[in-house]
Amino acid sequence: MTSWTDTELDRIAAADEIGLASERADGSLRNPVTMWMVRTGDFIYVRSVKGRAGPWFIGAQTRHQGRVRSAGITKDVTLQDADPSVQEAVDAAYRDKYGERYPGIVNHVLTAQSRESTLRLVPR
Known part of the structure; x- marks a missing residue:
């Protein structure tokens, strides 16, 4: 398994959004979805x-x-289900990164429903 470089982590963490295109069964890419992302460690x-x-x-x-x-x-990347032990840290990262600018929106990624879908992006 490969990992992010420090430069990649810093640059991605500083960005507001990420485009994620998941793979179909045949290996082709779906259209990318623009979403928020956070760095934890x-x-x-x-x-x-x-x-x-x-x-x-x-x-x-x-x-x-x-x-x-x-x-x-x-x-x-490989999309891995996040370990439940990181949920609090991921919540805090979302609040820190987006809470001040988007106080009415950030709570949507802090719900129990949203937390269940937390994925870790692992370079491959």
């Missing part, structure tokens, strides 16, 4: 506002792989 996480029932999340479960683009970086 050496990892990048995303969540579905609609939880595990969200269309992009359902599509991502086909192969658990995709491609992300953000801050001039393009990476193929």
Whole structure:
């Protein structure tokens, strides 16, 4: 398994959004979905506002792989379910990154439903 470089982590964490294109069963990429992402330690996480029932999340479960683009970086990634032990840290990262600018919106990624869809993006 490969990991993010410090430069990649810093650049992606500083960006507001990430484009995530999940892979279909045949390996082709779906259209990218623009979403918020956060860095916690050496990892990048995303969540579905609609939880595990969200269309992009359902599509991502086909192969658990995709491609992300953000801050001039393009990476193929594996989409791993986040360990439940990181949920509080991911919540805090979302609040810190987006809470002041988007106080009415950030709570949508802090619900129990959204937390269940937390994915760690692992470079491959």
